[in-house]
Amino acid sequence: MSPASVDHDQKAEELRKATTFHPTLWGDFFLTYKPPTAPQQEYMKERAEVLREDVRKIVNGSTEIRETMDLIITLQRLGLDYYYETEIDKLLHDIYNLDYNDKDLNLVSLRFYLLKKNNYDVSSDVFLNFKIQDGSFANADTRSLLSLYNAAYLRRHGEKMKRLVQQYSKEVEWRDEDYVPETMWEHLQVSMESIGSVALACAAYVGMGDVITKETLQWVLSYPQFLTSFGVFVRLSNYLVSTKREQTADHSASTVHCYMKEHGTTMKDACEKIKELTEDSWKDMLEQCLELKGLPKVVPRTVFEFSRTTDNMYKNCDAFTCSEALKEMITLLFVEPIPE
Numbered sequence: 001m002s003p004a005s006v007d008h009d010q011k012a013e014e015l016r017k018a019t020t021f022h023p024t025l026w027g028d029f030f031l032t033y034k035p036p037t038a039p040q041q042e043y044m045k046e047r048a049e050v051l052r053e054d055v056r057k058i059v060n061g062s063t064e065i066r067e068t069m070d071l072i073i074t075l076q077r078l079g080l081d082y083y084y085e086t087e088i089d090k091l092l093h094d095i096y097n098l099d100y101n102d103k104d105l106n107l108v109s110l111r112f113y114l115l116k117k118n119n120y121d122v123s124s125d126v127f128l129n130f131k132i133q134d135g136s137f138a139n140a141d142t143r144s145l146l147s148l149y150n151a152a153y154l155r156r157h158g159e160k161m162k163r164l165v166q167q168y169s170k171e172v173e174w175r176d177e178d179y180v181p182e183t184m185w186e187h188l189q190v191s192m193e194s195i196g197s198v199a200l201a202c203a204a205y206v207g208m209g210d211v212i213t214k215e216t217l218q219w220v221l222s223y224p225q226f227l228t229s230f231g232v233f234v235r236l237s238n239y240l241v242s243t244k245r246e247q248t249a250d251h252s253a254s255t256v257h258c259y260m261k262e263h264g265t266t267m268k269d270a271c272e273k274i275k276e277l278t279e280d281s282w283k284d285m286l287e288q289c290l291e292l293k294g295l296p297k298v299v300p301r302t303v304f305e306f307s308r309t310t311d312n313m314y315k316n317c318d319a320f321t322c323s324e325a326l327k328e329m330i331t332l333l334f335v336e337p338i339p340e
Helices: 003-018 038-060 065-077 081-097 105-117 124-130 142-152 161-176 184-194 197-206 214-221 225-246 255-263 267-290 298-313 323-334
Strands: none
Touching: 038 065, 038 081, 065 081, 065 105, 081 105, 184 225, 184 255, 197 214, 197 225, 197 298, 225 255, 225 267, 225 298, 255 267, 267 298
């Protein structure tokens, strides 16, 4: 082996060591964790069935609009709505077709949020009656403002593995050559795929049984615009909170640095702009979802749930990498029993 080759290998090893991650928080916990016994599992299944039917009675007996909307939103946030798809579809249809002219900002915001979230085309003009001359909302209490805040996140604009590996390789090439792409879009052409969001969605669909057809998977692997926007959303959300930490070690340039280079701005200004672009990609997904035809409802719904998970994971820090921030949540989901 030549001296030059040895020197190159030593430098490569130093680079690998430069990027450090904390050890797993769980150790061998899940290797020794004892799941519920067969009788306990059987009891839980029976109890779950009883509770499902109890909830079905509540859903079918719901007639007051506020109660109905709160119920649907709660079931969807808990990920239990798929048990009651037929009932919820009927309720949403009724809510959409209701001759609705309420003066309650909270109710109007809830209705707008719920219908938009479920791919109904609702105009934001419903809020015009609540605005006063200075553009603010008259007599808005805290609950109404919270509903309005949630509704704002559902507004739209104007109101394959080989391929993935190639993108990873491109990022490594950028890192090793200290290359910063000339534009943010040049970076995103690679990084919105290397984040693995489409591969994650595809893996989820494969486990859903017969509801996912060969045609659905072919649609996913064609990288449609809906999934491209999803990839942009995930990548930008990640870089907003990980850029500073990653640059203390040896990483390729982020979209933040590309934006700084392209526009000659500070990191603070670049982060503000990328935050706007992250919100824009969310709106893009909402618009494009309305145009999806012939796909099972679970397809776009899964993407939106992954997007919400992304938002939660990168809300305040890079919790995917620094997983201490997720430890309590994982414990509640997978370790602690559900209280009776």
